[in-house]
Amino acid sequence: MTVKCFEFNMFPVNTYVLSDETNEAVIIDAGCYYDDEQEMLKQYIERNGLTVKHLLNTHLHLDHLFGNAFVARVYGVKPEASADDEFLIPKVKDYCKMFGLGLNEEVPAIGKYLADGDEVIFGNTSLKVLSAPGHSPGSLVYYCEKDSCLFCGDVLFRGSIGRTDLDKGDYKQLINSISNKLFPLPDQTKVYTGHGDATTIGNEKMNNPFFR
Numbered sequence: 478m479t480v481k482c483f484e485f486n487m488f489p490v491n492t493y494v495l496s497d498e499t500n501e502a503v504i505i506d507a508g509c510y511y512d513d514e515q516e517m518l519k520q521y522i523e524r525n526g527l528t529v530k531h532l533l534n535t536h537l538h539l540d541h542l543f544g545n546a547f548v549a550r551v552y553g554v555k556p557e558a559s560a561d562d563e564f565l566i567p568k569v570k571d572y573c574k575m576f577g578l579g580l581n582e583e584v585p586a587i588g589k590y591l592a593d594g595d596e597v598i599f600g601n602t603s604l605k606v607l608s609a610p611g612h613s614p615g616s617l618v619y620y621c622e623k624d625s626c627l628f629c630g631d632v633l634f635r636g637s638i639g640r641t642d643l644d645k646g647d648y649k650q651l652i653n654s655i656s657n658k659l660f661p662l663p664d665q666t667k668v669y670t671g672h673g674d675a676t677t678i679g680n681e682k683m684n685n686p687f688f689r
C-alpha cells in the first residue's frame with residue numbers, strides 16, 4: 478500500500494491518500510481548503526491513475542472535512558464517519574465564522590455510518606475500523622493489519638494526545654481509548670496522525686508523557 482500525506486489548510490491537517498497495486502484508493506480526512514490544495518490532490522490522483530473508492534473521516538472537526546464537498550463532487554463518493562460525530566456537521570458554519578473563514582460549499586451529510594469492527598475495503602486492502610472516542614465522541618481510527626499501520630486522526634500524536642476541551646470531548650474516555658484500542662496493537666505499527674509527524678505504537682507506549 479502506498480501512503481501519500483498532504484498537509485492542508487490553516488490548522489494544518491494531514492490528509493492521506495492510500496492506494497494499492499490495483500490503483501484503487503481511499504482518502505482519509507480531506508482537509509483541502511484552498512483551490513491550490515484541491516488542485517494538488519486532484520493532480521496526485523490523476524497522475525497516479527487512482528480510482529477513489531472511499532472518503533473516510535476520522536472525526537468531524539472542521540479542519541478534517543474542509544475538502545469533503547470537493548471530493549464528494551469530483552469523485553462521486555460520500556463521506557463515511559461515525560454517527561456519534563454527526564451533531565458536529567451543522568456547527569461547522571458557526572466554527573468557520575468564529576475563525577473568520579468562508580465556506581464555498583455546503584458540508585455534505587454522512588453518506589455511510591461506520592462503527593467499531595467495520596471493514597473498509599479497496600482493491601486488495603482492508604482497513605479495520607476501531608472506535609476511539611474522547612477527542613470527539615465519534616472518533617474512529619483505521620487500522621491496516623497487512624501494512625501494519627494506523628490512521629488515528631486526533632486521538633494520539635507523537636508525544637501527545639488529542640485535546641478534550643472541544644464539543645463533548647472527554648479526557649478519561651480518550652485515555653481509555655488509547656490504552657484499550659490503540660496500545661494493544663503491535664509495537665511496530667506505524668501511526669499516521671491527524672497533525673504533525675508519524676510515530677509508532679511502541680514509541681508512544683515508551684515515551685508518551687500522558688502514559689507514564
Ligand SMILES: [Zn+2]
Binds near residue numbers: 536612631
Ligand atoms: Zn479534531
